[in-house]
Amino acid sequence: MLREKYKQEIEAILARYPVKRSAVLPLLYLVQREYGYCTEEGIREVAEITGVSPTEVREVVGFYTLFYDHPIGRHRIQICDDLPCALRGADDLVAHATRRLGIRPGETTPDGRFTLETVMCIGACHRAPAMQVDLEFVENVTPEVFDRVVEELSRDGA
Amino acid sequence: MGRYILLRHREIPDLHRLEVYVRHGGYEAWRKALTAMTPDQVIEEVKASGLRGRGGAGFPTGMKWSFVPKDVFPKYVVVNADESEPGTFKDREIMEGNPHQLIEGALLTAYAIQAERVYIYVRGEYRSVARRLEAAIAEAYAAGFIGRNVLGTSYSVEMFVHLGAGAYICGEETALLESLEGKIGHPRVRPPFPATYGLYGKPTVVNNVETLANVPPIILHGAAWYRTMGTEKSPGPKIFCLSGRVRRPGNYEAELGKITFRDLIFGEEYGQGLLEEGRTVKAILPAGASAPMLPASALDTPLDYESVQAAGSMLGSASIIVLDDTVDIVWAAYKMVRFFQHESCGKCTPCREGTYWLRRVYERIVAGRGRPKDPELLESIARQMAGKTLCPLGDFATSPVLSSLKHFRKEYEAYLRRAVETPAEVPA
Ligand SMILES: Cc1cc2nc3c(=O)[nH]c(=O)nc-3n(C[C@H](O)[C@H](O)[C@H](O)COP(=O)(O)O)c2cc1C
Ligand code: SF4
């Protein structure tokens, strides 16, 4: 239960807003941190804490690309293939990533370690091609840089 | 004064630390406003400066603040740090390198309209940026620049960072407010405007990060000083985000109207020319994916709001994406249409359906299965969207389509000729 485990953090989030509903997005981030994705249980807890119906919380999960209603890999690799990055090799990088990981964008490796996604502009077009790994920027990504990142995250414990 | 007004961290190491910022004149404007200016005087100074919103629309900032009713409380300031336009990465650099200038600008805005709270809405993908911003806010609280009875005055103000969760539409100010209220990011019907009916239905000023970074220097040095930079109608400095097929992409700060596309792309202190030797500019996107592309004949257009508009496009957020002669224009238009189809919030039919059909037609053209009448079809879909949507995204989505057809129709025709001569194996 979130409310017991993260009591102080939840109180701090709620204190930032005059209306509880505003805590829906921050609490969903907490749910994903705890359960790995937005589980039914997590959604119901957010609904209870904020007084919003579970249906509406589910709708929020569905609307935003950074929320997931299904399990994903332990590490999320999001390669930008929007126009500015694509002008500097992003599509080749996506092809390389697909080969290296053996999965297509949108898929998760069978061992549950990586989820690969293509995403729209992430604000790093001046260091294209760019990607985010667990929401941290990795920029000027060459195939070598990509392989190194994957190797580092493939070690035991990562 | 140095070369930079906004990107000052480029000359001052560790400017993101409060102590360094204060040593270089930081929070002086805040002190000045709180101790020697009334809220109305702050608004008047910003009005007189001619500062225009840097988030895209170029609306006069001081005028926006003056629309806020004086007798309704509470009031809010919301900083738009959703920065998601393809090719835009300026607000990120301000928040990473010079966060206190944004914080100080937001505080001045709050004081001007007598708001009690500031929310900074940062796009979810900028989580690492938001953490740095939060660290700066914590420093400012600890130094007494934010909080109860700031600097011993009767004014109190709070500031919080709020993370979005991935949705371009939340950069549209009313969708942003909905999102901040914990809802899906559907734009609101306007009027009423946020100035009277904003966050939680209360008077709210929404401003872009870069806009607010201009406010401390305006208050500290005055409107007359500010107006010595830029042009009569577009005063002040601006950050130009340069990306695409250039040698040195990046953020470049320059006075509005004092440099041209050509200077920005080829200038020694700017882009230093195209990525590959011997290439030429084919087209320029002045404002990411959202404004019409311009052909190379527009290279000598000065970079200010009026001039770019006169050339047939918009300066918008000044996210200049350069396409050289290696770039397939139809493919580039497809990429932009794909973006808008992905980001359409789905609230109104012309945009939801229109972007879907545009994308379908582009997919078949670039796959070599286009039909001879596809250019007319694209134009007709775009016409059914323009002006018929709830928010400007629907119009934005038509601009790569119509502008590429206007300037580069031959490239579409070449695709369609090839499709007739050598039909792709895969059936449509
Ligand atoms: C689809 C759409 C996306 C937008 N995205 C942004 C954005 O990412 N950042 C921003 O500051 N303004 C964005 N805007 C403009 C805002 O609606 C609003 O005009 C702006 O935040 C006002 O601040 P300013 O006057 O300081 O520019 C967007 C507008 C639309 C229609
Ligand atoms: S124009 Fe598009 S993005 Fe804007 S409200 Fe309508 S569907 Fe949503």
Ligand code: FES
């Ligand atoms: S297009 Fe990839 S970061 Fe902007």
